[in-house]
Amino acid sequence: MTELQLHKLLKGVQKPGRYTGGELNSVVKNKDEVDVRFAFCFPDTYEIGMSHLGMKILYALLNDMDGVWCERVFAPWVDMEQNLRREGMGVYALESLDDIAQFDIIGFTLQYELCYTNMLHMLDLSGIPLYSKDRHSLHNLVVAGGPCTCNAEPFADFVDVAFLGEGEEQMVQFVQLYKEYKANGADKQSFLKAAAQIRGVYVPSLYTVSYHPDGTVEAVTAESGAPLPIQKYIIQDLDTAFYPKDFVVPYIEVVHDRAVEEVFRGCIRGCRFCQAGMIYRPVREKSWETVSKQAKCLCDATGYEEISLSSLSTSDYSQLEPLLNDMLEWTQKDQVNISLPSLRIDTFSPELLEKISRVRKSGLTFAPEAGSQRMRDVINKNLDEDVILQSCETAFRGGHCNVKLYFMLGLPTETLEDIEAIGQLGQKIVDRFYAMPDKPKGRGVQVSISLATFVPKPHTPFQWMAQDKLQTIRDKQRHLVESLTTRKISVSWHESQTSVLEAVFARGDRRLSKVLYRAHELGCKFDSWHECFDMHKWKQAFADCGLSIEFYANRERSYEEVLPWDHLDYGITKGFLKRENERAKAAQTTKNCREQCAGCGANRLLRGGTCFENC
Ligand code: SF4
Known part of the structure; x- marks a missing residue:
């Protein structure tokens, strides 16, 4: 695409900065000198995709490889899609502005089930056949990674390869192999058979699924010597694993x-x-020395004034104390803020609070997930009410007055008393604030309760459980609001209909590929965006395909049932x-x-x- 074409394309589009590329640290290579072109596609908007760590790691890693050029691609928003169609153009990559149809490998990272239709939408806009069986050459190989591949079955008919587990090392092996096969003029099928031997590389077309008459899976069988089960790839040592030295710095707010x-x-x-x-x-932990060194390198290369220490539960990092001591030395000098997301409430010590307060003071968020102790024990949250209240008091003493609490509704075995306990816990936090003799003067407390709907996920102890029906969830939301007696507590929740679809596709089987295809035909895209989501179209897609939402979302499975993802081995055993x-x-x-x-x-x-x- 020429600059002139780009200007024409961007006319009337919201946030044109999403589509121009050219940001600091983006990698531009001479396409005549590369052997493999990799389009790394994030099936959502630029602002969301540019915040994703996995994409940053793999982008830098692939561009470090000789003869490989990886570029970024994001889903065009509805207005940009109209312009692309008007101009007869497809989805393009931000570095070269070339259509993804020109790429060897088109890789999607699938973070969330409601992005699946966007993958189809992006391929379709570029005229790439959606079904794997309809793409015959090695060119335009469609691959997918990210957490959703732990049950790749619902989109199995569309992708040539799904990567299980961590990408850093398997991706290098995979792309090297591709380079060799491409150089030798090999065909797609022989490449896929060879690639299936790399740990964590799942080639769905090499496996056949049979079903019982009641729609449950009977068996999965492997062909052509493909492994069964397919084991995820795991990085052994994070200190020596690849980590980017810089990030692409966006022009617009992400x-x-x-x-x-x-x-x-x-x-x-x-x-x-x-x-x-x-x-x-x-x-697997990185040493604090590695963390501090890599963090400093990133801040120097990007000019960022904030560094986030990321993990699933950063306060469980066993070397947090020496790390913060070391980092505070250079971050204070460089005027960089440290942020610690995903803090666990029970590790929220006064010392930790003091350290956080020295670098950043903002609202606090905690995730007790359930209101009653019984319910927290069911979900194994291992968190006592006293600890929650004490942590809130510690936070209040540190000058915080707003507390945000995350809960889930619809958890297995939940009763109305468990739901009322959510409001009661909020009330106890309010009471604790006002009982403090030295509470911040002239300031009130605000407790915000955010409710998510429980979605049973594969590879978890709740993978067999039913999700509550939509009406039940709505009744529970109303019940909680009606049980509140103070305006110091506010309640909000996400649209539960999307949680139903999330439950369907999280635990779905391969037959759902046709539902995805039909939903795409009906115009479903950006399903996680309320302005685009249309449940009527989804219901029609299921009806047209003769499949039932309830079968996937609201049905409890027996331990004997073969689950659609049983052949994908993530280490944890079914016995556990x-x-x-x-x-x-x-x-x-x-x-x-x-x-x-x-x-x-x-x-x-x-x-x-x-x-x-x-x-
Ligand atoms: S439960 Fe699993 S992850 Fe935890 S210590 Fe044991 S083997 Fe490791």
Whole structure:
């Protein structure tokens, strides 16, 4: 595309900065000198995609490879799509402004089930056949990674390859192999058979799924020597793993516009609803020296004045104290703020608060997830009410007056008393504030309760459970609001209809590919955006395909049922998940990994045995 064409294309478009490229640290190579062109597609807007750490890591990693050029592609918003159609153009990459149809590999990162239609939408705009079986050459190979591939079945018919697990090393092996096969003029099928031998590379077309008459999966069988099960790829040592030295710095405001340093992967906690806490096991930490060094390098290269220390639960980082001490030295000198997202409420010590307050003071967010102790035990949150109240008081003493609390509705075994307990907990926090003799003068407290709808996810102890029906969730939301007695507490929630679809596609089977295709034909896209989401179209798509939403979302599965993702091995064993499911039903908690190993099985992909010496 020429500059002139780009200008024409951007006329009348909201936020043209989404579509121009040319940002600091973006990588431009001479396309005549590269062997493999990789379009890294984020199937959502620029602002969301540019905040995504995985994309930053793989973009830098691929561009570090000889003869490989990776470019960024984001889903064009509705107005830009109209202009692209008007001009007869497809989705293009921001570095070269070339249509993705010109690329060797078109890779999607799938972070959320409601992005699936955007993958189809982007391919379709560029005239690339949607079904894998209709793309015959090695050119335009469509691959997908990200957490959603832990059940790749609903989109299995569209992708040639799904990457299971962590991408840094498997991606290098995969692209090297592609380079060799392309240079030799090999055909797509022989490449896919060879690629399937790389750890974590799942080639859906090499597996056949059969079904029972009731629609449940009967069996999955492998062809052409493809492995069964397919094991995820896991990085052994984060200190030596690739990490970017710089990030592309956007011109326009994006969701998280700051440097991000990952401090560890995995989670010791074992919350039973949490897919990330299961599929990224076991915990692997970077040393504090590596974290501080990489963080400084990123800030220097980007000019960012904020660095986020990222992980699933940063306060569980065992070297937080020496890390913060070291980082405070250079961040204060360079006037860089440190932010610590995903703090766990029970590790919120006065010392930690003091350190955070020295660098950044803002509203506090905690995620008790459930209001009653019984419910928190069911989900294995391992968090007592006293600890929550004490942590809030510590925060109030530190000058914070706004507390945001995240909860889930529709958790397994939930009763109306559990729901009322959410409001009661909010009330106790309000009361704790006013009972403090030295509360901040002239300031009131505000407790914001944010409600999500529980979505049972694959590879978690709740993978067998039913999701509440939509009307039940709505009744529960209303019940909670009606149980509140003070305006110091506010309640908000997300649209539950999208949670229903999330539940369907999270645990769906391969037959759902045709529903996705039909939904795409009906115009579904940007389904996570309320202004675009249309449940009527989705209902029609399911009806047209003869499949039922309730079968996937609201049905409890038996332990004997073959689950659509059983052949995708994320380390944790089904035996462990069953044990945890039974303990949940009995409201029994399980200790965190540092206190006692629960024998989840994840460490067999690393070095075997338990993860911590004292277990
Ligand atoms: S093997 Fe044990 S310590 Fe390691 S992640 Fe699993 S439960 Fe936790």
